Amino acid sequence: MYTWEELNTFVNSCSRCGLSRSRICPVMGRGNLQSDLMFIAEAPGAEEDKAGIPFIGPAGQLFDQLLGDCGISREEIYITNILKCHPPRNRDPQDSEKESCIPYLKYEILLVRPKIIVCLGRVAAQRILSSDYRITRQHGQWIQRKNYDLTAVYHPSAILRDPGKREETRQDFLSIADKLRACRHQ
Numbered sequence: 050m051y052t053w054e055e056l057n058t059f060v061n062s063c064s065r066c067g068l069s070r071s072r073i074c075p076v077m078g079r080g081n082l083q084s085d086l087m088f089i090a091e092a093p094g095a096e097e098d099k100a101g102i103p104f105i106g107p108a109g110q111l112f113d114q115l116l117g118d119c120g121i122s123r124e125e126i127y128i129t130n131i132l133k134c135h136p137p138r139n140r141d142p143q144d145s146e147k148e149s150c151i152p153y154l155k156y157e158i159l160l161v162r163p164k165i166i167v168c169l170g171r172v173a174a175q176r177i178l179s180s181d182y183r184i185t186r187q188h189g190q191w192i193q194r195k196n197y198d199l200t201a202v203y204h205p206s207a208i209l210r211d212p213g214k215r216e217e218t219r220q221d222f223l224s225i226a227d228k229l230r231a232c233r234h235q
């Protein structure tokens with residue numbers, strides 16, 4: 050098993066796919082390594098690519114508000130992406146890029162050992178939950194797999210494009226906060 054620092058070193062020198070040639074900074078997941086709650090999003094955006102830190106751009110700021118609205122702080126959670134490098138012009142990740150990067154995510158899950166995993170958006174939900182996952186129909190539904198409780202919610206970028214999705218997402222985050230409270234009392 051690797052430490053987070055070792056994984057970070059691997060990610061920072063990764064050249065497993067072509068994104069290593071266009072990225073500025075690889076973006077390793079961040080947060081509380083003892084957290085019961087892990088969020089998995091798609092890929093770093095332009096701001097994250099410049100800073101090497103996940104979820105600091107506009108989507109990250111909205112994410113912090115959604116968390117805050119249900120009483121969870123960023124310090125309590127771990128957040129990461131399927132891809133650790135920014136795809137040019139935010140295009141969808143290619144299958145080969147996802148497969149090259151997924152071992153890093155598997156190690157992050159082994160390291161943090163969350164009880165709850167929340168996919169942010171379609172790309173993460175289709176890679177983690179099921180390839181035919183329909184985020185518009187299935188967001189907020191819980192499934193259990195191995196020892197994990199899993200769900201998916203709209204990606205904050207989708208809410209920035211369509212603010213009408215915010216209220217449904219607020220409800221989904223309340224359900225995540227309930228799940229977190231329940232698993233802390235187990």
Ligand code: URA
Nearest residue numbers: 090091092094103104
């Ligand atoms: N969008 C993502 O999916 N991940 C980030 O880190 C930032 C924006």
